[in-house]
Amino acid sequence: MAPPLIELAGATKRFPSGSGSVHTAVRDLDLTVGEGEFVAVVGPTGCGKSTTLSLVSGLQPASAGMVRVNGADVRSIPDGVGYMFQTDAVMPWRSVLDNVASGPRFRGVRKAEARARAADWIERVGLKGFEKYYPHQLSGGMRKRVALAQTLVTSPRILLMDEPFSALDVQTRALMQDELLRLWAGSDAAVIFVTHDLDEAIALADRVVVMTASPATVKDVFEVPLPRPRAVEELRLTEEFMGLYRQVWESLRTEVDKARERGAGNAA
Structure with missing residues (x-):
């Protein structure tokens, strides 16, 4: 069996707080993700889900434990990582074409080749004809397509996605979910x-990881045995989907309740 592309073992991250104490965001976190595997992470608000991505990306060093990508300890940003944030990372002074070409250009690719790659991905995400915009x-959904093309144009081995579609309306969000699955299929990227x-x-996802209330650690992992390719809106109507939803929600609900109770206590 091939070793996991991403591996966290006992990973812990502590931050100094404004009061001089130490805040533990994630604690003793164990997680592996293999090549071509799609893992979704859910948990209460503020529990440390985004911190987990920061550890894998090398944007934050672990305070304790191990974080490895492709068998090597993460000490800086690893090669082959694409990161899609909740807020669009598009540059407002650049056209769609130049925004998407910026990643290859930063990696030393010549301008003509970078623009050719960008044009290809702009077409793949359904924005052909908008290169000079x-x-x-652009609409919110179109900007997300630009951000997706920006992320995928460098052919990342690892995709880290931090609530990338949360700001979209319901219909546009469903379209972007289908678009992501279509573009990811067959890429062998770990997500x-x-x-x-x-x-x-x-x-x-192939697996859904439920995290505990802060400080976060892995509570449960649920396999998603639903066949691919998937049409997101049709999938949600199936009995298999609804049954799995009830299982995962039962695990997640108790952590959401804990986080809410702690918040109420702190407010009081």
Whole structure:
């Protein structure tokens, strides 16, 4: 069996707080993700889901434990990582074409080749004809397509996605979910997808990881045995989907309740 592409073992991250104490965001976190595997991470608000992505990406070092990518300890940003944030990372002063070409250009690819790659991905995400437009001329869904093309144009081995579709309306979000699955299929990229939307997690992933209330650690892992390819909206109507939803929600609900009780206590 091939070793996992991503491996966290006992990973812990502590931050200094404003009061001089130490805040533990994640604690003793164990998680593996293999090549070509799509893993969704759900948990209460503020439990440390985004911190987990930061550890894998090398943007934050672990305070304790092990974080490895492709068999090597993560000490800086690993090669082959694509990161899609909740907020669009598009540059408003650049056209769609130049935004998507920026990743290859930063990696030393010549301008003509970078633009050719960008044009190919712009077409793949359904924005052919909008190459010369600027971000302020695009809808929210179109900007997300630009961000997706920006992320995929470098052919990442690992996709880290931090609630990338949360700001979209319901219909556009469903379209982007289908688009993501279509573009990811056959790429062999490992995906960690953080979301608050349990429907989204089950519809997209091979496994759903439920994290505890802060400090976060893995509580449960649920396999998603739904066949691929998937049409997200059709999938949500099936008995298999609804049965799995009830199982995952039962695990997640208790952690959401704990987080809410702690919040009420702190407010008091």
